[in-house]
Amino acid sequence: MQFLERLNQAIRANDSMLCIGLDPDLERFPAHLPRDPSSILAFNRAIIEATADLVCAYKPNLAFYLVHGEAGLRALVETRRLIPPQIPVILDAKAGDIASTSAAYAQAFFDRWGFDAVTVHPYLGEDGLAPFLRAPGRGVFVLVKTSNPGAGELQDVPVRADGSEEPLYLHVARRVARWNERYGSCGLVVGATYPAELAAVRRQHPDLPILVPGVGAQAGDLEAAVPSGLAGAAAPIVVNATRSVIYASQGPDFAAAARAAALALRDAINRARPTR
Amino acid sequence: MQFLERLNQAIRANDSMLCIGLDPDLERFPAHLPRDPSSILAFNRAIIEATADLVCAYKPNLAFYLVHGEAGLRALVETRRLIPPQIPVILDAKAGDIASTSAAYAQAFFDRWGFDAVTVHPYLGEDGLAPFLRAPGRGVFVLVKTSNPGAGELQDVPVRADGSEEPLYLHVARRVARWNERYGSCGLVVGATYPAELAAVRRQHPDLPILVPGVGAQAGDLEAAVPSGLAGAAAPIVVNATRSVIYASQGPDFAAAARAAALALRDAINRARPTR
Structure with a gap:
């Protein structure tokens, strides 16, 4: 099955376009857990068990595992195995x-x-x-407009192609759409911190799934980003939040607090959908 | 000490601008070594011992270690420890x-x-x-024009900036030069497969070190690349070769063969230097 089809199934099953980032940061772990890489798996397991019916995907970031060396890498691979097979996991x-x-x-x-x-x-x-694009059944989300404050330094530079001028990020999105014609495995990444740019990308590419990070700690504007990402769309957005969900509490109630934050976010995303 | 200073010291000490890539590929390992991640460290040790007086740097690629999971990551970290401290190692x-x-x-x-x-x-x-740029004493090589056949798809697209037009890779190099004014830690990456582009980058940035991959298996043209990278330069080039050196032989003589290949390459680079 194509990745996009599996993603759409997860979205329908949980009525959710929320993706939770699984980025372990020992300093922000619940106070009762040892500040040690051996806690990562227990932390992730609790978060996953508390939220697996509320998300369409999880997204661990490699950096936050590699920094703990072999123990971190082991935790990353074991975390993947913990996640129910019907929920896609984006590395x-x-x-x-x-x-x-x-x-x-x-x-x-x-x-x-x-x-x-x-x-x-x-x-x-x-x-x-x-090698990524042609992997059967896998998805490839290509960076187009990233969520960081300085994203525009290169991504907004005007480029000339096919006789007209456009910012680099739109040109990149256009190239990805070409790749997708060949491979059918592509998605785009556009930060929630840039809703106008997200709308521009979506207008040109109604058929590509868009991963939208930057909600929560990065202060992306959900009420602006969701309609921008869904207006006229035939493919979903996947809205990622990390720190605001998994570190919602440092108390022993951290998993319940993560569930409450995920639920609120899922519902806020759904409310922000444009009416058809 | 700044990274560039340490790099220049290694270049002078070994009269070499050669960097050897340490990318383990079990299939290409010497026939007498077990096809197992536990062989990586023994292989790297033999290569390093045979070549450490002929290089200015080593460059392991993270992918070829990660693919072996925890054992690979352990081999990567231990490989770093094997390399004499006066030889910089670029990850x-x-x-x-x-x-x-x-x-x-x-x-x-x-x-x-x-x-x-x-x-x-x-x-x-x-x-x-x-976070990379401001790390004291470390170097950051930014991709400008990569060695792959399709590098130009995005990197050659014409961009408009400051009233003039230039290919994206030259615009990126210009941004890196600005970052370097602030941090002093930057280098550029330009593939040996694009000697004309390397010359263009060097003309504009005489003071930045340039990592030049793509010699050997990727068939970059050494006789064109070296003068392009050094003409008028006040900073060095670091010419990387991987497969043509470390897999020069699959016999029990693999380390001696790697040394012979490295020596020939070091001398060929030195012969290709422009005369002052």
Whole structure:
């Protein structure tokens, strides 16, 4: 089954476009858990059990596991196994290398560790990403307009292509749409912090799923981002929140607090959907 | 001491601008070694012992270790420890994320694992890369023009900035030069497969070190690339070769063959230097 189809099934099953980021930060773990990488799996398990009926995806970021070395990597792979198979898991690796190296990453992320999708940089172009793009049943979310404050430094620079001018991020989205014609596995990443840019991307690409990070701690505007990402869309948005959900409480009630935050966010996303 | 100073010392000490990529590929390992991640460290040790007096740097690529999971990660960190401290080690991670995530990567790569420099994507701009850029004594090589066949798909697109038009890769190089004014830690990555582009980057940025991959298996043209990268330069190039050196032989003589290949390459680079 194509990744997009599995994503759509999860969205329907849980009536949710919410994705929860699973980025362990020992300093922010509940006070009763040891400040030790051995706590990561217990923390993630509690978050997953408390929220698996409220999300359409999870998104662990590789950095927050690698920083704990072998124990972190073990926790990442075991976390994937904890997540029910009907919920897609996006590995946020922001990969991007030449093809022979991307093949090694794709082998690790997809074949060995069992992730369903990955985030990637567009800079090397299609041939560098091909090992991800052609992986059967997997999804590839390409960075278009990222959520950070300085995203525009390069992403907004005007580029000339096919006789007209457009900001780089729109040009990148256009390239990804071409790749998708060949592979059918592509999605886009556009930060919730840039709702106008999200609307521009969506207008041009109604058929591509868009991963929308930056809600919550990064203060992306949900009420603006959701309609921007869904207006006229034939493909979903996946709205990611991390810190505002998984660190909603540092008390022994952290899992219940995460559930409450996830529920509120899921419902807020659903309320913000444009009426048809 | 600044990274660039340490790099220049290694270049002078070994009269070499050669960097050897340490990318383990079990299928290409010497026939007498077990096809198992436990062989990686023994393989790397033999390569390093045979070549440490011929190089200015080593460059392991994260992907080829991660694909072996915990054992691979352990081999990566132990490989760093095997390399004499006067030889800088560039972790080829092609990282690029928002600042809070880059901080976790920087902690892993620099503080915990002891790498001296890292390769990064420019797409998120300066604020995303700041945790790498401001790490004391470390180097940050930013992708400008990569060595892959399709590099130009995005990197050659014409962009308009400051009233003139230039290809994206030159615009990226210009941004990196600005970052370098603030941090003093930047280098550029330009593939040996694009000597004309390397010359263009060097003309505009005589003071930035340039990592030049793509020699050997990727068939970059050494005789064109070296003069392009050094003409008028006040900063070095670091010419990386991987497969053509470390897999020069699959026999029991693999380390001696790697040494012979490295020696030939070092001398070929030196012969190709422009005369002053």
